[in-house]
Amino acid sequence: MDSNEIDKKRLNVLVKEAVQNYDAVDKKHVYREIGTSLISMGLEADSDTTSKCLLKPQESFDFKNEPLNSRKLFVDTISREIPAGNAEKIGKDFWEIFKKKTKSYICGNEGIIKLIKNGKVNEALESTIVVVLISMGVSGLWIPAVATITSGILILLLKAGIESLCE
Numbered sequence: 007m008d009s010n011e012i013d014k015k016r017l018n019v020l021v022k023e024a025v026q027n028y029d030a031v032d033k034k035h036v037y038r039e040i041g042t043s044l045i046s047m048g049l050e051a052d053s054d055t056t057s058k059c060l061l062k063p064q065e066s067f068d069f070k071n072e073p074l075n076s077r078k079l080f081v082d083t084i085s086r087e088i089p090a091g092n093a094e095k096i097g098k099d100f101w102e103i104f105k106k107k108t109k110s111y112i113c114g115n116e117g118i119i120k121l122i123k124n125g126k127v128n129e130a131l132e133s134t135i136v137v138v139l140i141s142m143g144v145s146g147l148w149i150p151a152v153a154t155i156t157s158g159i160l161i162l163l164l165k166a167g168i169e170s171l172c173e
Contacts, residue, residue, distance in 0.1 A: 020153060021131045024160035031161055037097030040158040043151035044096055051096075051103040060107060060139075100155075101162055105171055108138045113172035122169050130168055131160055 044050055044061070052062040112118055112134055121130035135156060163171075 016153065017132055017135060017156075020157050020160060021128050021135075024131070024157055024164060025128060028161045028164040033162065033165060034094055036158045036161050037094045037101065039093075039097065040100055040155050041093030041095065041097030043154040043158075044100060045093060047151050051100040053099075053103055055106070058107070060104065097158070101159075104138075104159065108134075109171050111138050112168065118168075119172070127164075127168075131163065134163065134168060135160065 045064075048064050049061045050064050052059045115133070115137060118130055118133050118137065121127075121133060139156065
């Protein structure tokens, strides 16, 4: 079984779980989970509107110019307790940047729009996530933190309504 097939199966599981559970999950909890995952990977949302990338290394980690100090800082960061308030803010910031950067990918894709209009939510979510994450260079659904972020995105898309991004 190749990695694409594994990622597709994992994505199907994440979509199914999101559709079943999005009503029961509070947005603040989703933001905290996304924020915690980003912090644990040493990443943050890339707010540069000219960049197609969704994520970038946290600015405090300059592995190129300060490899030893950055490595120590990274280990310190991922090994300490992450305050819920910080994680929630980082997750919420990520969601706002995600919405801005993905609008063209979602609203400009006739296939996704057609699925939404036909009420095929699961298929629309799968297509949306695949198009957005791959085009922005995020992959590896087998990595727990990436799966958590993806699951959070799915839940937030369901709560907001995918079509609301195009309004």
